[in-house]
Amino acid sequence: MKRLVLLGGGHAHLFVLEAFAREQPDAMVSLITPDVLTPYSGMMPGVIAGHYDYRQACIDLAPLAAQAGCALRLDSAVSLDAAQRQIRLASGEVIDYDLLSIDTGSTPRIPDLPGADTCGHPVKPIGQLLESWHTARAARSAAVIGAGAAGVEIIMALHHRQPRMRCTLIDRAPSILDGLPAGLQRRAMAELARQQVDVVTDAGVSGLDADTLTLEDGRSLPSQFTVWATGAAPPAWLRGSGLALDERGFIATGPTLQSPSHPEVFAAGDVATMIDSPRPKSGVFAVRAGPPLAANLLRAARGYTLQPWAPQTQALLLLACGRRHAIASRGGWSLQGDWVWRWKDRIDRAFMRRFAL
Structure with missing residues (x-):
């Protein structure tokens, strides 16, 4: 049976765990992430402003992983050898994989x-x-x-x-x-x-x-x-990984979310750049990548043909204004008001409920 490693507890991997709970992949799956609670980026300004508690704005990965039949390991990568298909963790342990999906996010510059x-x-x-x-x-x-x-x-x-x-x-x-x-x-x-x-x-x-x-x-x-x-910077450990990277050092991927240099490696979210369809480093695009990433990981585990994905060209931006007020923007139009904040709050809470077990 193939060994499938999910490295990172980012937004895209939430959808992978959800999909695996519905349909078990033909693989031994493990999730490696430093914390069991993963913050939802859309609500963090509200946490700073005092509208939410930190725990309210975090998703507990433990029940999601358990429901997906996924072994949860609280650790983080310090190096990756793509040629040998090995990840070295901060604990010193070395993890081998047949399939790897990376959704660790970026680091601050x-x-x-x-x-x-x-x-x-x-x-x-x-x-x-x-x-x-x-x-x-x-x-x-x-x-x-x-x-x-x-x-x-x-x-x-x-x-x-x-x-x-x-x-x-x-x-x-x-x-x-x-x-x-x-x-x-x-x-x-x-x-x-x-x-x-x-x-x-x-x-x-x-x-x-x-x-x-x-x-x-x-x-x-x-x-x-x-x-x-x-702005975002790539994790330092990517530099010696052997993976194809873009000009800034993020993981290069194609339309199937695979690495062009190592097709057994997938990546999504801020850590990756779709070379033919680059998008801003934004949580909304990481969320959109989740379902196609999950579908292709299931296909890869079974040896099926993968399906390309084309991300949307525009996204709705909801900008929180500290007070319970927000600005909405998409393309050339924008709106603002207290009602926009309430709209954003409903969207954010619905996202949290989706992954609350």
Whole structure:
């Protein structure tokens, strides 16, 4: 019987476990992930803002794995030898596989700057960020570096939690939400202005300490709690794996979600890039990849022909605004209101119920 390893407890693998519970694969399946609770990214800004408890926004992998007939191992990869089909774990154990599916997510990109690793807090892992924030609740100032969707949501969540705290959002790009629709940018800028969040664009950070950020142009900004939301980076252990990678170091995949260099390896979510259909590193695309990934893993375990998948070209973006208010955007249109937050809340809670056993 084939050995199928699911590496990582990301959003796509939730759908794999769900599918395996309905239809057992012809394989011995194991799931390797560092934590039994996997955070749902859509609700994490709400956790920071105080709308949800952390546990409410996490999915327990243990009952899902048990229902899928999957052995659960709490560990993480430190290296992968794709030629030998072996994974070395942090515990020192070496795992052999016949089929491998990787959905570990990405890691934060931390610049090599003075104070970056000692005075800044990466946005992931979110549990660690929340612990750091809990100890820094008396901070008088905070800054988020990186004004993508995650950075915008986090700075507004921090402001909602501590309205008297001075909050600053910083990015090198000329505008926030760079690359996203102009209507969404305008609405988000208006909301940040409403909340009196300072926005600094066209600015790079040259260093930081426990109280201050220094910009490349010499300006200093107060920040006693600094969050790095500067985009996704691939796990370091991929570099020596032998897998085909894209230009940034993420796992390259084709339309069947297989590695072009090692077809027994599948990948989805932020750790992977579909070479012919690249999409943003976003939870919505990881969720969409789950069902086709599950279907192809079942086919691969049985030796059947795999089916290609074409991800959608546009996705609905629901941007939480700290308070119970949100902005919705898809393509060229955008809307906002308290009702959008309630809509988002219903979607998020429905997702959590789907995987609650």
